[in-house]
Amino acid sequence: MGFSEDNLKGFILALMSSLFIGASFIIKKKGLRRAAAASGVRAGTGGFSYLLEPLWWLGMITMIIGEVANFVAYAFAPAVLVTPLGALSIIVSAVLAQFILNEKLHQLGILGCVMCIAGSVVIVIHAPQEHPITSVQEICSMATQPAFLLYVASVIVLVFILIFHFAPQCGHSNVLVFTGICSLMGSLSVMSVKALGTALKLTFEGNNQLLYPETWFFVFIVATCVITQMNYLNKALDTFNTAVVSPIYYVMFTSLTILASVIMFKDWDGQSVGNIISEICGFIVVLSGTILLHTTKDFERSSSFRGFLFRLFLFDFH
Amino acid sequence: MGFSEDNLKGFILALMSSLFIGASFIIKKKGLRRAAAASGVRAGTGGFSYLLEPLWWLGMITMIIGEVANFVAYAFAPAVLVTPLGALSIIVSAVLAQFILNEKLHQLGILGCVMCIAGSVVIVIHAPQEHPITSVQEICSMATQPAFLLYVASVIVLVFILIFHFAPQCGHSNVLVFTGICSLMGSLSVMSVKALGTALKLTFEGNNQLLYPETWFFVFIVATCVITQMNYLNKALDTFNTAVVSPIYYVMFTSLTILASVIMFKDWDGQSVGNIISEICGFIVVLSGTILLHTTKDFERSSSFRGFLFRLFLFDFH
Numbered sequence: 001m002g003f004s005e006d007n008l009k010g011f012i013l014a015l016m017s018s019l020f021i022g023a024s025f026i027i028k029k030k031g032l033r034r035a036a037a038a039s040g041v042r043a044g045t046g047g048f049s050y051l052l053e054p055l056w057w058l059g060m061i062t063m064i065i066g067e068v069a070n071f072v073a074y075a076f077a078p079a080v081l082v083t084p085l086g087a088l089s090i091i092v093s094a095v096l097a098q099f100i101l102n103e104k105l106h107q108l109g110i111l112g113c114v115m116c117i118a119g120s121v122v123i124v125i126h127a128p129q130e131h132p133i134t135s136v137q138e139i140c141s142m143a144t145q146p147a148f149l150l151y152v153a154s155v156i157v158l159v160f161i162l163i164f165h166f167a168p169q170c171g172h173s174n175v176l177v178f179t180g181i182c183s184l185m186g187s188l189s190v191m192s193v194k195a196l197g198t199a200l201k202l203t204f205e206g207n208n209q210l211l212y213p214e215t216w217f218f219v220f221i222v223a224t225c226v227i228t229q230m231n232y233l234n235k236a237l238d239t240f241n242t243a244v245v246s247p248i249y250y251v252m253f254t255s256l257t258i259l260a261s262v263i264m265f266k267d268w269d270g271q272s273v274g275n276i277i278s279e280i281c282g283f284i285v286v287l288s289g290t291i292l293l294h295t296t297k298d299f300e301r302s303s304s305f306r307g308f309l310f311r312l313f314l315f316d317f318h
Numbered sequence: 319m320g321f322s323e324d325n326l327k328g329f330i331l332a333l334m335s336s337l338f339i340g341a342s343f344i345i346k347k348k349g350l351r352r353a354a355a356a357s358g359v360r361a362g363t364g365g366f367s368y369l370l371e372p373l374w375w376l377g378m379i380t381m382i383i384g385e386v387a388n389f390v391a392y393a394f395a396p397a398v399l400v401t402p403l404g405a406l407s408i409i410v411s412a413v414l415a416q417f418i419l420n421e422k423l424h425q426l427g428i429l430g431c432v433m434c435i436a437g438s439v440v441i442v443i444h445a446p447q448e449h450p451i452t453s454v455q456e457i458c459s460m461a462t463q464p465a466f467l468l469y470v471a472s473v474i475v476l477v478f479i480l481i482f483h484f485a486p487q488c489g490h491s492n493v494l495v496f497t498g499i500c501s502l503m504g505s506l507s508v509m510s511v512k513a514l515g516t517a518l519k520l521t522f523e524g525n526n527q528l529l530y531p532e533t534w535f536f537v538f539i540v541a542t543c544v545i546t547q548m549n550y551l552n553k554a555l556d557t558f559n560t561a562v563v564s565p566i567y568y569v570m571f572t573s574l575t576i577l578a579s580v581i582m583f584k585d586w587d588g589q590s591v592g593n594i595i596s597e598i599c600g601f602i603v604v605l606s607g608t609i610l611l612h613t614t615k616d617f618e619r620s621s622s623f624r625g626f627l628f629r630l631f632l633f634d635f636h
Contacts, residue, residue, distance in 0.1 A: 108610065108613065111609060111610060115606050121596075122440055274443045274444075277439060278444075278596060281436040284432065284433075285603050288436070295426065296426075
């Protein structure tokens with residue numbers, strides 16, 4: 001449970017990343033609304049007037065800052081800590097939407113937020129410390145251990161099956177195909193991003209890693225994985241509703257990333273059983289909170305729970 | 319995080335207690351239904367035919383076994399561990415109701431169950447170990463420390479204010495009055511039950527505590543607290559819907575009991591900050607799960623989340 005300085009840095013960066021990414025959705029949406037009001041044409045119907053709206057660009061910049069913070073966080077703290085904290089961006093955008101866009105949050109959604117926070121706290125408390133990495137070769141030897149190679153091979157085989165067999169057949173009718181491809185590739189993206197981030201961190205610390213071909217190999221892997229992942233994420237979002245894609249994608253992507261990180265970085269070696277179980281429980285709680293937040297998004301506010309609290313404080317029982 | 323043998327005994331007893339109490343609700347309900355079918359008069363409308371129904375009596379016996387197991391659990395493990403595990407009886411009865419009474423559980427209710435379990439696991443892992451108690455005098459000196467006397471005094475004052483000022487005025491319109499009285503008294507019941515249970519445990523181990531007046535004093539306190547608590551719980555259940563009373567009562571009763579136990583038995587002394595925070599998070603998760611389970615009890619099954627899973631596996635998206 002020792003919380004090293006590097007873990008703390010990674011944690012703060014992950015938190016900031018969630019803040020920025022969560023806020024960026026709201027700022028962009030506000031920009032889109034303002035652009036639509038000014039021009040009378042909505043982005044969904046083909047308008048591009050939002051490109052002239054400074055708020056939309058502010059949202060884009062906020063998002064890029066958030067993604068960079070997320071990238072840097074991976075260089076400091078284990079993926080087991082950084083990835084699940086991504087759920088906090090959902091809370092940030094839900095809370096901001098309530099205040100800025102006047103989109104009302106269902107009371108069960110608030111419960112979902114509370115759970116995401118409680119689960120994140122448990123994860124943070126039990127996050128493993130990372131073994132300090134001193135060179136890109138060390139990462140390479142981690143990436144080429146048999147267990148991790150087996151993981152990578154399985155992922156590639158699965159992705160090929162999904163792309164060439166299932167995608168043409170039921171990619172447009174079953175949401176699991178495209179989101180599955182993104183999530184599988186996403187777990188490799190995070191691992192390579194972490195490798196590259198660590199190499200850059202070492203370089204900034206004066207230990208230049210750009211001289212080694214391994215670093216450039218990781219640049220190539222990051223580009224390949226991220227492009228594949230983004231391509232299929234766009235396909236998933238184009239075909240299905242965001243409210244359906246987001247929780248499924250979050251669950252699969254986070255689970256696979258944790259699995260990959262545990263295999264490659266041996267995050268759980270030397271951890272007590274209690275710690276590992278606590279982490280898994282924290283993760284399950286964050287997942288449940290995310291699912292709750294997403295499924296209650298479209299519930300009417302006047303439903304059971306609201307009435308429940310309402311009656312509780314207005315004394316009109318019986 | 320060391321899990322002592324006594325904690326393990328207490329944990330198993332608390333688990334068995336939840337199993338028996340959860341099952342008892344279902345057996346009793348089954349008995350009531352069968353009695354109503356046989357006589358044509360329902361218990362709610364004044365029939366007593368259920369007293370001739372063996373199933374109903376089996377339910378009563380099951381409940382008594384469960385309550386005894388719960389009582390004994392307090393003699394072995396700290397209240398911080400035993401009390402929150404009571405939430406598992408709700409899960410047991412929800413699951414059994416699905417299979418035996420064919421009452422369908424809402425999908426968000428299943429999420430509530432998952433959360434209760436995950437939260438309980440976190441609580442169990444971080445439960446403090448108890449300092450072994452060797453005599454009833456030791457418990458007495460714990461009960462008379464200034465901090466705990468202050469707690470008892472505040473509880474008694476609050477209960478008197480609730481009974482004599484609020485109960486006549488708004489006891490029948492505000493659910494917090496009667497449940498507040500039960501919960502406040504309940505926290506004292508648990509503390510005295512724990513004292514008595516420990517005294518009996520020592521007696522069975524050959525260290526006779528029945529010779530001391532302190533033991534009989536605790537018998538008196540247990541009787542007073544439990545009778546007051548049951549009296550006002552019945553009033554609350556008579557006046558308001560069970561689905562409203564149960565979660566409020568569970569939240570207030572469990573929180574106050576943990577507070578009382580932390581003050582009296584110093585459960586959190588010598589615990590690391592991480593452990594305490596994990597326990598509190600686990601407790602918040604169990605509470606959220608309980609609230610979710612109760613509020614979604616009456617939701618229609620065909621709502622958003624069900625549809626969501628349904629569409630997910632039947633491939634009829636778009």
